Amino acid sequence: MxxxxxxxxxxxxxxxxxxxKRNIIKIIIGxxxxxxxxxxxxxxxxxxxxxxxxxxxxxxxxxxxxDPLPHALVLTAIVIGLATTALLIGIAMRIYEKxxxxxxxxxRELKG
Amino acid sequence: MAxxxxxxxxxxxxxGGAFLNSLLGKKVKxxxxxxxxxxxxxxxxxxxxxxxLYNANGxxxxxxxxxxxPIGIGMVLDGLTAFMLVTVNFAAFCIAVYSINxxxxxxxxxxxxxxxxxxxGGMNGVIITGDIFNLFVFxxxxxxxxxxxxxxxxxxxxxxxxxxxxxxCTVGSLFVLLGIAFLYSYTSTLNMADMGNILAQSGNANIxxxxxxxxxxxxxxxAALVPFHAWLPDAHPSAPxxxxxxxxxxxxxxxxxxxxxxxxxxxxxxxxxxxxxLMFLGALSMIVGGLLALGQWDLKRLLxxxxxxxxxxxxxxxxxxxxxxxxxxxxxxxxxxxxxxxLFLNSGAIEYTTGTRDLQKMxxxxxxxxLTGITGVVxxxxxxxxxxxxxxxxxxxxxxxxxxxGKFGYAFWAVIISVLTLAMYVxxxxxxxxxxxxxxxxxxKEVPIFMKLSMGTLAVVCVVGGMLLLSGMxxxxxxxxxxxxxxxxxxxxxxxxxxx
Numbered sequence: 001m002x003x004x005x006x007x008x009x010x011x012x013x014x015x016x017x018x019x020x021k022r023n024i025i026k027i028i029i030g031x032x033x034x035x036x037x038x039x040x041x042x043x044x045x046x047x048x049x050x051x052x053x054x055x056x057x058x059x060x061x062x063x064x065x066x067d068p069l070p071h072a073l074v075l076t077a078i079v080i081g082l083a084t085t086a087l088l089i090g091i092a093m094r095i096y097e098k099x100x101x102x103x104x105x106x107x108r109e110l111k112g
Numbered sequence: 113m114a115x116x117x118x119x120x121x122x123x124x125x126x127x128g129g130a131f132l133n134s135l136l137g138k139k140v141k142x143x144x145x146x147x148x149x150x151x152x153x154x155x156x157x158x159x160x161x162x163x164x165l166y167n168a169n170g171x172x173x174x175x176x177x178x179x180x181x182p183i184g185i186g187m188v189l190d191g192l193t194a195f196m197l198v199t200v201n202f203a204a205f206c207i208a209v210y211s212i213n214x215x216x217x218x219x220x221x222x223x224x225x226x227x228x229x230x231x232x233g234g235m236n237g238v239i240i241t242g243d244i245f246n247l248f249v250f251x252x253x254x255x256x257x258x259x260x261x262x263x264x265x266x267x268x269x270x271x272x273x274x275x276x277x278x279x280x281c282t283v284g285s286l287f288v289l290l291g292i293a294f295l296y297s298y299t300s301t302l303n304m305a306d307m308g309n310i311l312a313q314s315g316n317a318n319i320x321x322x323x324x325x326x327x328x329x330x331x332x333x334x335a336a337l338v339p340f341h342a343w344l345p346d347a348h349p350s351a352p353x354x355x356x357x358x359x360x361x362x363x364x365x366x367x368x369x370x371x372x373x374x375x376x377x378x379x380x381x382x383x384x385x386x387x388x389x390l391m392f393l394g395a396l397s398m399i400v401g402g403l404l405a406l407g408q409w410d411l412k413r414l415l416x417x418x419x420x421x422x423x424x425x426x427x428x429x430x431x432x433x434x435x436x437x438x439x440x441x442x443x444x445x446x447x448x449x450x451x452x453x454x455l456f457l458n459s460g461a462i463e464y465t466t467g468t469r470d471l472q473k474m475x476x477x478x479x480x481x482x483l484t485g486i487t488g489v490v491x492x493x494x495x496x497x498x499x500x501x502x503x504x505x506x507x508x509x510x511x512x513x514x515x516x517x518g519k520f521g522y523a524f525w526a527v528i529i530s531v532l533t534l535a536m537y538v539x540x541x542x543x544x545x546x547x548x549x550x551x552x553x554x555x556x557k558e559v560p561i562f563m564k565l566s567m568g569t570l571a572v573v574c575v576v577g578g579m580l581l582l583s584g585m586x587x588x589x590x591x592x593x594x595x596x597x598x599x600x601x602x603x604x605x606x607x608x609x610x611x612x
Contacts, residue, residue: 018279031282038286038293045297070296073245077289080252084282087256091263091275098268107272110346 007044011037024092024102031088035081039074046070115165118158119174119187122197122240123250125155126233130226137222145212148225152201152208155232159197166194167588173242173610181242181611182303188242188607191592192442196239196370198589199446200362202573203453204232207361210457210566211354213559214464218352224264231257231358235366242607244292244379245302251288251334251367255281258363262351273343273350280343284333291326294319305607308379312601320380327375328389335368337427338397341420345404348419349412349469353460356412360419361453365445369426378596378603382433390431395522398424402529406536411459411469411544414536415452418495421529422448428526429510430597434517439594440509446590447494447502447577454491454570458484461563462544465556471540476549481558485545487571492537494574497530502577509581 014037017030046067054068092102099107129151137144165172166189176185208228215221234254241247259281263274296302298319299310311320329340336344344364348356376382376390401420408414426448429441461484462477463469478485494501497508507530514523558564580589596603 015283018283024275027279031279034283034286038289041290042293045293067300069302070293076245076249080249080256083256084252084259084278087259088275088278088282091259091271091278094263094266095271095275098271110269110272110276110350 004041004044007037007041010040013037022104024095024104024107027104028085028088028092032081032085035077035084039077039081042070042074042077115169116172116174116189118162118165119172119189119240120176121158122155122162122236123233125151125158126229126236130229130233133222133229134226137225138220141221144222144225148208148228149205149212151229152205152232155201155236156205159194159201162189163194163198163588165189166191166592171606171610173607175611182301182306185246186242186303186305186607186611187240188305189240190596190603190606191594192370192373192596193239195442195446195589195593196366197236199449200232200235200239200366203361203449204228204358206566206570207354207357207453207457210357210460210563212562214354214460214563215352217464218264224261224352227257227261227264228355228358230254231261231363235363238366239370242304243302244295244304244307244375247304247371248285248288248292251371252285254363254367255285255334258355258359261355262347262359264352264355265350270350273346277343277347280333284330284340286330287326287333288330291323291330294323294326298323304374304379305604305611308381308601308604309608311380312604324376324380324386327372328393331368331371331375332393333368335364335372335423335427336397336420337368337393337423338400338420341397341401344420345413345416348416348456349410353412353456353463356416356460357453357456360416360456361449364419364423365426365449369423369430369445372427373430373597377600379601381601387431387433391428391519391522394424394427394429394431395525396424397421398428398529399525402532402536406532406539409471411462411471411474411540412456413469414471414540415455415459418533418536419448419452421533422452422495424529425507425510425526428522429513432510432513432517432519433598434513435594435598436509436516437513438597439590440506440513442593442597443580443590444503444506444510446580447506447574450570450573450577451491451494451503454487454567454574455495457563457567457570458488458491461559461567464559464563466553471543473550474544475547475553476545477553477556478545479549480553480556483558483564483567487567488545489541490571490574492541494577496534496537498534500575500578502574502580505578505581 014030014034051064051066054065133147172189174187231254234250237250259278263270299307333340348360405417426441426445429437494503497504511526
């Protein structure tokens with residue numbers, strides 16, 4: 001149980017970071033942390049206490065096996081996360097070129 | 113099964129178009145337009161074929177790579193899917209034609225078309241897939257392409273809006289992913305029909321409620337429902353006009369509204385509480401979006417706020433859950449995708465010739481740009497709900513459905529906001545197209561031919577859109593979609609039957 005709570009705390013850290021930080025790079029790090037917490041949760045869903053690896057063979061009986069599917073899902077989700085992060089950092093670099101700052105309180109020309 | 117080979121084409125054709133464009137478009141300039149328009153034309157034609165096939169054969173399924181669902185990934189073509197495919201691909205075709213002239217002022221047009229087709233492929237994938245994790249993957253493809261397209265101009269405002277949009281929508285996607293993880297841990301399957309089957313057998317557990325909350329947050333963020341709307345009024349105006357039309361016209365509907373409908377109605381199964389929540393969120397978006405739009409002077413920003421308000425109407429109609437309400441909501445979804453695309457293309461035409469988006473600086477443009485003026489007035493009247501344009505009929509159906517269901521409060525607000533919408537579009541017409549021509553605009557000309565062509569087509573659909581309600585037309589197009597939703601979890605049985 002405690003490991004799920006730790007996962008939740010990690011996710012909350014990421015969300016806190018996104019909501020409270022003023023530096024764009026720190027916000028991106030917050031997004032990454034929250035993303036990793038979600039991925040960790042998917043892996044935890046697959047975990048079985050003292051389970052064995054999910055390899056099918058004729059003689060071994062199928063009992064208490066770790067669920068292999070979420071691992072495949074996590075790999076996909078990590079790749080998507082990579083694309084998002086790369087794009088976010090690319091936008092952040094361009095923002096620095098235009099505004100000369102990473103501080104979001106000074107990057108707010110759009111309102112209304 | 114006969115005809116099910118068409119299903120994967122909806123993902124393969126746009127991805128192929130994007131690939132060809134990135135390969136050849138850089139070398140041969142003229143080829144970009146040809147590939148772009150022909151790909152979107154093929155998709156538009158294919159979606160009409162799919163609609164015909166659905167009406168002839170009923171529900172169609174396709175197993176990706178020959179792996180049978182629920183183990184493999186399944187793709188499903190039912191009434192709602194066929195309806196959404198026609199809506200998305202028709203709007204995308206008109207927008208692709210418009211972009212031929214409009215995107216000339218940007219460098220590297222091939223990059224624009226490549227991202228455009230990646231986004232379109234993602235949207236078609238979301239609509240056609242029958243697997244919940246696959247839905248998430250396609251949703252992210254469409255979303256990442258749209259972040260890049262919002263930042264396409266790489267000026268100060270575009271970048272700021274794109275960053276805000278990207279961060280907020282990534283968080284929304286995370287909520288969706290967590291919701292999928294919770295549902296998977298409970299049902300041990302990812303196929304939507306199979307998941308619905310297991311959920312129906314095991315009854316409503318607390319974990320489903322948690323997953324539903326996560327889905328409302330995640331997809332609500334994509335659909336820009338109030339209070340998750342903050343990114344939309346920045347992101348939509350900052351993008352180039354064809355992309356604004358695409359984002360406001362179809363992206364928020366296919367990623368947000370469609371996903372909400374599919375998961376809540378067909379997989380989890382809707383009950384009174386969910387219905388009440390959806391209706392409340394819909395009414396809130398309708399009111400807040402309408403009030404905020406009224407005070408805007410930036411034309412595209414006004415249109416963006418108005419999108420929030422109209423999405424509210426759609427969710428209010430669909431959330432009501434009666435067959436008539438769902439019919440009205442879906443019809444309004446189709447109409448909104450047409451007239452909001454048209455309005456954004458009009459604003460793009462004005463920006464193309466005059467270079468401004470400020471309503472106070474315009475005036476009398478209708479005399480110099482007759483076609484833009486006429487199509488703009490048609491779209492404005494349609495969205496404001498003036499008979500006989502299409503927007504009037506869909507709003508009327510939603511309001512009648514609300515009254516029939518005894519929700520007089522919501523019906524009252526729907527009427528009030530309709531009047532408010534009329535007020536804001538009268539403002540647009542008065543300041544942009546009517547009045548005295550400003551001296552600065554004495555020498556402007558009407559926009560080039562392809563932009564005219566695309567705006568003209570959309571305006572014609574706005575005028576004749578109301579005809580879709582005639583019994584002969586309604587059957588094939590709207591009825592199937594409405595039945596797919598109002599039959600709710602019967603989707604599960606039908607899909608599982610057709611897989612076997």
